[in-house]
Amino acid sequence: MGAEFVQFSLTPILIGIFASVACALPGNFLILRRQALIGDAISHVVLPGIVVAFLITGTVATWPMLAGAAGAALVAVVLIEAVRRLGKIEPGAAMGVIFTSLFAGGVLLLEQSDTSNVHLDVEHALMGNLEQLIWLRADGWASLLDPIALSHLPPELPRMAIATLIIAALTWVFWRPLKLSSFDEGFARALGLPVNLISLGLVAAAAAAAVAAFDAVGSIIVIAMFICPPAAARLMTNRLGAQVGWSVVFATLSAILGYILAGYGPLWLGASNSVSAAGMVAAVSGVILALACLFGPARHRVGVAAGG
């Protein structure tokens, strides 16, 4: 693997890995709290938020995007609550109705606004532009030490790397309260832990991961990574720490395998064009989940505990 790999594959793979890990980390706790749907909802709601933020500010800078996504999340929460109470339907259905409507609204808004000079259109929203995040100034592994070449890295790479590091650091720092309040909310409250704030922080971290990952890799990867790697990891182990470790491994594996298979897989099969990297990364994570369901050592759990 030489210069061509560094130029055309290294940066998209790294961005894919960071995005996948950033989503998989909070995904572990969302799944254990039976809130996996929230990750899904967030990644949908992010779109209208980002579009509105773009329409107001005219840029695709990180902070306005984040604020827009947070605003949209807030609107979504209020609407979900309103639909649930006024329509008297169950929370899951209310959530489903609201986030798909908001996402659809975001798509319409995006089509109608002039985003020709920035990377913001419906296709990007779904699939990102992973294949285009290449590093043309690189001419081999030595470029990793060349400050001039490094300054021409696609800006998505350092942004995604920083977002992932922050989320990893937060997971590490707040590990105990996260674990405690995810397992036993009542006990955590009795200890005086700010349980509502922890839940909010977790959802905020998931939203931040979704926003950071969104324009590079698109919502397909975001949705898949919130759920597939943590769910597969849960089938591998009965320890939370090991589960989070496995989810990082699976997210990384999905990003690498998915990107390579999308680029070269069709050629190996005799076809001439490559397929969407985002779609393939998400598909690989689904295959990993399926394999974990079939062969994961911790999959025979439910029903083991006999009551009494």
Next chain:
Amino acid sequence: MADLTLIETPEPLDPASPLAVRGLTVSYGEKPALFSLDAQFPVGAMSAIVGPNGAGKSTFLKAALGLIPKVSGEVSVFGRDADRMRDRIAYVPQRASVDWDFPTTALDVVLMGLFGQVGLWRRITGQHRAHARACLARVGMEDFADRQIGQLSGGQQQRIFLARALAQDADLFLLDEPFAGVDAATEAAIIGVLKSLKAEGRSVVAVHHDLSTVAEYFDHVLLVNLRRIAEGPVATTFTADTLAEAYGGRLGAVQIDALALQGG
């Protein structure tokens, strides 16, 4: 609401009592769950909270701990605000309130009881682990330390919860239905531990659903059905009259007489 403030008495709640409440009112939506409840549990005793389903027993514990908001009322733990006494309270929630499929071990759950000591940062040392194992041994679960909690029986899970509370080394133990759905061996193990806590001068307050064991296990009883029906020593309070009042038509006269006889 104005007349509620008028009847409020100014004198402070008994500072010796591990848990005292006055005028505790809690409501879920429009429907009151507890109405203007007064209670005062004695120190170093085993107290039961008894009443029919939906009477507000668990609500009482949760509101006293500040886990759910109260409409009005005062709560005092050893004479102080419950919020400032959290490190002296150990709470054992209902077993069914958590997901036992959670990826963690019995020892790990007990270590959660040490959060007050280790907080976010402090390292969990061998000493902490030894303490957690000793708590597991006290409930007869030392051989299950490394077992995933989903692989334990309901009674074993309840004992893990009690071990976690023991790890907190608290002075007041609040338990929500500790004997619900457990086997006889677990019930015996738990009552043995609770009695040893009492012998150490600690106070135990438990929501209890089995009327036939109230007299055998507890010293003090609070009968509740949305409001306080009666409170006092089991011998004088757990009577046919108070039971009939708390349970209304839900208990037959024969049952009530039999239970009250046990209560002496």
